[in-house]
Amino acid sequence: xxxxxxxxxxxxxxxxxxxxxxxxxxxxxxxxxxxxxxxxxxxxxxxxxxxxxxxxxxxxxxxxxxxxxxxxxxxxxxxxxxxxxxxxxxxxxxxxxxxxxxxxxxxxxxxxxxxx
Amino acid sequence: xxxxxxxxxxxxxxxxxxxxxxxxxxxxxxxxxxxxxxxxxxxxxxxxxxxxxxxxxxxxxxxxxxxxxxxxxxxxxxxxxxxxxxxxxxxxxxxxxxxxxxxxxxxxxxx
Numbered sequence: 001x002x003x004x005x006x007x008x009x010x011x012x013x014x015x016x017x018x019x020x021x022x023x024x025x026x027x028x029x030x031x032x033x034x035x036x037x038x039x040x041x042x043x044x045x046x047x048x049x050x051x052x053x054x055x056x057x058x059x060x061x062x063x064x065x066x067x068x069x070x071x072x073x074x075x076x077x078x079x080x081x082x083x084x085x086x087x088x089x090x091x092x093x094x095x096x097x098x099x100x101x102x103x104x105x106x107x108x109x110x111x112x113x114x115x116x
Numbered sequence: 117x118x119x120x121x122x123x124x125x126x127x128x129x130x131x132x133x134x135x136x137x138x139x140x141x142x143x144x145x146x147x148x149x150x151x152x153x154x155x156x157x158x159x160x161x162x163x164x165x166x167x168x169x170x171x172x173x174x175x176x177x178x179x180x181x182x183x184x185x186x187x188x189x190x191x192x193x194x195x196x197x198x199x200x201x202x203x204x205x206x207x208x209x210x211x212x213x214x215x216x217x218x219x220x221x222x223x224x225x226x227x
Contacts, residue, residue, distance in 0.1 A: 006158070034215075043122075043204060043220040044159070093158050104149060105206070105215055107158030
């Protein structure tokens with residue numbers, strides 16, 4: 001199957017600092033990647049759709065200036081949480097879809113962000 | 117608003133029991149996927165169903181897509197502790213690239 005690698009898996013940062021999360025498609029090109037946020041034992045909440053070479057599309061209620069998304073290449077998308085606050089602590093997951101595999105989504109391992 | 121209603125939300129059973137998880141919607145889906153997620157990891161795709169009435173089996177797991185492509189079920193036979201996890205259904209409608217997610221079923225299988 002298609003492999004999506006997400007890094008780091010865990011990060012602890014101080015309030016007010018910024019954190020960058022990387023999402024890489026290892027064996028395929030991903031023109032579109034998706035960033036999700038997930039609370040314990042709950043489903044995934046789509047934050048934004050990352051499009052290679054263009055601006056990301058953010059879901060309603062997601063602050064684009066706080067959650068900066070860059071998709072500069074066909075294999076890498078990054079999510080930067082700027083001026084992090086404790087309420088930003090969560091599990092962030094990226095996914096990519098393989099054009100040839102239809103609607104199937106392949107997920108990164110997730111990043112546990114803790115803001116102290 | 118397109119919604120996928122997933123039930124039950126929580127399920128705790130003993131090893132060896134059978135269980136069924138349901139995903140229902142008023143919308144027609146062009147495809148529907150089932151994922152399993154363990155704590156601290158990303159979801160892993162189990163199966164994709166695309167044809168109304170389709171049944172797929174994966175060892176002790178049986179997936180069914182409703183004839184009208186508005187609902188799906190996941191049945192686990194003789195559950196084992198290793199089946200513990202969060203089960204998520206997700207679907208796409210038409211040419212929409214976004215996945216519509218169910219709320220998830222948190223399954224605990226006790227030895």
